[in-house]
Amino acid sequence: MTTSLQELLAGWITGQRWFAGKGRAIDDLSIEHRTDIVTGDPGLLHLILSIRQGERCTRYQVLIGLRSNLPDRLKHALIGPWERDGDECAAYDAAHDAELTRILLEAMESFRREEELAFHRVPDVEIDTSLRSLVLTAEQSNTSLVYGDRYILKLFRQITPGVNPELEVVGALAAAGSTHVARPYGWIDTELDGETTTLAIMQEFLANANEGWAMALTSVRDLYASAPEVSAEEAGGDFAAEASRLGIATAEVHRELGTAFPTGVIETPEVKRMAERLRRRLDEAVAEVPQLAAHASVAHAAYDRLADLGRTVAVQRVHGDYHLGQVMRTPSDWVVLDFEGEPGQPLSERRGLDSPLRDVAGMLRSFDYAARHLLAGHPEGAALQERADEWSTRNRAAFLAGYSEGGGRITADDAVLLRALELSKAVYEVVYEARNRPSWLPIPLAAFRSQR
Numbered sequence: 001m002t003t004s005l006q007e008l009l010a011g012w013i014t015g016q017r018w019f020a021g022k023g024r025a026i027d028d029l030s031i032e033h034r035t036d037i038v039t040g041d042p043g044l045l046h047l048i049l050s051i052r053q054g055e056r057c058t059r060y061q062v063l064i065g066l067r068s069n070l071p072d073r074l075k076h077a078l079i080g081p082w083e084r085d086g087d088e089c090a091a092y093d094a095a096h097d098a099e100l101t102r103i104l105l106e107a108m109e110s111f112r113r114e115e116e117l118a119f120h121r122v123p124d125v126e127i128d129t130s131l132r133s134l135v136l137t138a139e140q141s142n143t144s145l146v147y148g149d150r151y152i153l154k155l156f157r158q159i160t161p162g163v164n165p166e167l168e169v170v171g172a173l174a175a176a177g178s179t180h181v182a183r184p185y186g187w188i189d190t191e192l193d194g195e196t197t198t199l200a201i202m203q204e205f206l207a208n209a210n211e212g213w214a215m216a217l218t219s220v221r222d223l224y225a226s227a228p229e230v231s232a233e234e235a236g237g238d239f240a241a242e243a244s245r246l247g248i249a250t251a252e253v254h255r256e257l258g259t260a261f262p263t264g265v266i267e268t269p270e271v272k273r274m275a276e277r278l279r280r281r282l283d284e285a286v287a288e289v290p291q292l293a294a295h296a297s298v299a300h301a302a303y304d305r306l307a308d309l310g311r312t313v314a315v316q317r318v319h320g321d322y323h324l325g326q327v328m329r330t331p332s333d334w335v336v337l338d339f340e341g342e343p344g345q346p347l348s349e350r351r352g353l354d355s356p357l358r359d360v361a362g363m364l365r366s367f368d369y370a371a372r373h374l375l376a377g378h379p380e381g382a383a384l385q386e387r388a389d390e391w392s393t394r395n396r397a398a399f400l401a402g403y404s405e406g407g408g409r410i411t412a413d414d415a416v417l418l419r420a421l422e423l424s425k426a427v428y429e430v431v432y433e434a435r436n437r438p439s440w441l442p443i444p445l446a447a448f449r450s451q452r
């Protein structure tokens with residue numbers, strides 16, 4: 001008896017880094033849309049899967065390659081043997097097959113339509129269709145293909161109906177001349193539940209840039225290796241000047257977002273409701289990750305102060321999931337990636353208006369992450385705690401100073417909102433780490449111990 005494609009996919013998908021439903025059984029996997037982009041050998045299928053796990057139904061996008069003979073170079077991407085129209089073939093993850101992924105470039109260049117799939121190119125750009133792709137090996141919620149050193153195509157894995165905020169934001173900021181986004185080249189979309197839904201976005205690949213997270217870790221390592229009497233400021237790889245420049249760039253991006261999209265104000269009673277929402281999220285997180293229970297009172301105290309703030313809050317479009325892995329240092333400036341918001345949140349929320357301090361809070365958390373993540377398993381971990389605090393405090397302060405210098409205002413009242421948002425981010429991170437990287441859980445839990 002031959003295995004159905006659904007059965008093969010159910011066995012394979014749970015092992016993928018981007019699969020968000022790990023640890024829960026798949027009750028049903030169905031193919032909601034199937035497009036045969038290439039019908040020959042090799043063949044290319046585009047699938048939108050609907051996966052039910054208990055009450056939750058999630059859609060995923062996959063590209064399946066089909067070959068009668070799978071070459072050695074693609075063996076690692078094998079999903080399993082399948083029978084297509086009576087012919088035996090190997091089904092595999094087509095993201096790894098440069099021969100097939102080149103077809104996506106051609107399709108965008110020529111504005112191709114393939115059944116329900118529509119391929120687009122940004123007007124006035126040319127796409128070099130001769131380039132071969134490689135899958136980026138970064139730990140990601142999506143899958144990115146890098147073509148030559150020119151383009152990066154991000155295939156969204158979890159699909160929610162609607163235009164992805166990344167496409168909307170990067171398009172608007174690039175059109176307004178921002179130097180802080182990677183130039184957009186093209187995108188792929190489809191119709192889902194009656195809405196135009198973004199499936200992939202292609203942007204300029206920043207070949208000469210370094211990721212903020214990697215740069216920060218180099219600096220932390222340097223400090224850890226320095227003699228105890230050497231301060232973070234004196235240590236060779238001090239990051240504070242970069243943290244400050246990043247603060248300036250962040251304020252500029254917020255200004256650009258405030259100009260390109262509508263802005264608004266949250267009235268005082270709504271701020272109370274915002275605090276209630278944060279409490280609800282905390283309760284849900286405690287139910288999922290019991291280790292958080294012991295720290296919940298710290299977050300509740302911060303949310304109480306927010307509820308009693310008694311003033312309005314200015315809102316606008318924001319990044320939504322801002323951290324050091326989302327920023328890259330080019331030779332000239334900081335560039336911001338991934339304006340998608342928190343993966344897993346409804347699109348309406350991710351495209352909604354929010355306080356820019358949510359991003360500031362996200363980045364502050366990230367400095368803490370960078371400082372602490374090397375402590376786990378470090379032979380002198382306990383002794384280095386103070387060093388971690390020193391690095392985190394110094395770089396958080398430099399970032400905030402840069403943010404002010406760049407025109408981002410943080411008043412004394414804002415500090416209450418910032419603290420609440422920072423702890424709410426830590427709550428999100430606790431759940432994220434428990435699901436994806438349990439050994440990292442102590443990092444966000446430490447946020448509830450510090451008295452900032």
Ligand SMILES: Nc1ncnc2c1ncn2[C@@H]1O[C@H](COP(=O)(O)OP(=O)(O)O)[C@@H](O)[C@H]1O
Binds near residue numbers: 138142182205326337
């Ligand atoms: N335009 C780009 N140029 C160079 N590298 C990039 C670019 N966009 C993303 N990357 C790399 O890919 C990683 C993941 O990208 P990101 O957009 O954050 O994807 P995800 O949402 O899946 O996490 C980044 O941390 C960065 O290393």
Ligand SMILES: O=P(O)(O)O[C@H]1O[C@H](CO)[C@@H](O[C@H]2O[C@H](CO)[C@@H](O)[C@H](O)[C@H]2O)[C@H](O)[C@H]1O
Binds near residue numbers: 139140141367369429
């Ligand atoms: O995949 P995304 O980049 O959209 O974001 C998710 O994964 C991030 C981890 O890769 C996670 O970020 C957390 O870990 C980072 C270090 O790996 C740290 O810099 C961030 O501060 C911390 O939040 C992010 O929360 C999650 O949405």
